[in-house]
Amino acid sequence: MPRLPRLNLIDIPQHIVQVGHNNLPCFFDEEDYQFYLDSLRNAADQYRVDVHAYVLLPNLIQIIATPRVPDGISSMMQSLGRRYVQFVNHRYRRSGTLWAGRYKSSLIDSDSYLLTCYRYVESRPIYLGLVESMSEYPWSSFRHHANIEQSNVIKDHRLYLVLGKTPQARAEAYQELFRYRFDRRLLEYIAETIKLGQVLGGDVFKDKIEQISNQRVRPLKRGRPKKNTKIKVENAAVEAESEPDTKSVNLEAGA
Template identity: 40%
Template structure:
């Protein structure tokens, strides 16, 4: 089956997922996580990607980011992935592929799903049973978004609408985490990233297709009959 064509639209947010080859670990010790984030910080700035949220799990990564140009995300992920794989291979005297093929990407409808996607990403370690609360996990953006920790992240406009100042926005953001994500939203985000489909209502998808002359595809809503997708 031919690969599904990628269409990255400048100034639109995307949920990015990339996994280790054969689900093997990509991060073995704290130094690895920090190296990977340092690469993202450097290369996102170089290629024009605004990173809003992230979570680094043992064998995969999640990012919520907006490209400023159509090639920004592809270039950033390509170079970050390559340079990080070289670092791991040298450090641990290994060879072979580190990442599982191509990354996955879902266009996110800002006003409806963006803050849901923030929460989905930063609650990964909680859903995996690694920690009980998101602030206990060191390798996500939660502390920057919820507790004003100094960061290189660029807040999305939907995040900025949460309050009039930084403290107000952080407080409102923490309040969002008082309630669990709806199961239908979890299913939607998981399935969308699995198939590289957009996360948005029909009107949003139609408007994007008409404006840019592309076919996005769509993902069904509602609860899955069985668990097919990852956290």
């Protein structure tokens, strides 16, 4: 199934994924991770993007962010990609590409899926077996949301802020979300929306996005379009009336 055109709509969160070329590592030591985060903060400030959650893994990055100006995220990712690739190539005396093409993204229905996407992103180190506890992984936003240490990259979304009146109350409510394992079908659904660039949300949200963007966000159905059965039955009936000697007409055969 082909990817849909990428949408960059202001004030609507996006789930962003960028993978290393041939799934090879993009980060090699702590200095690389820190340089990427510093560059992310600078690019987000420059292009007016609010970063809400992130995880940096050895061979990929995932970010949840909301653009506040048109093309904010695409500009941020282009600037960030160039800066980080130059840094890595210079530091390790290498050349060529680092990423597997352009980043992938999907719009998020924030009221239904935003905090779920936080969990999806921040739990990656656990699912990959990199750590036993999310609080042990230093290169994700979980430690910020769990009130372990503050991140200067993160700008909290309103849905996180309403979890509690104080930072500790919000952290406790947020960590409660991780008590239950992800439903496998939900994991697959989120992964599929990113892979194909689809909108993560229900029909009402998709209708809203189609109205705002003036373009289709739902994938076309596969296969040839079905013929109109009702028309074919009516045609068969007309043919039967024009042949009065025919005792019976198999209308289903024409359907």
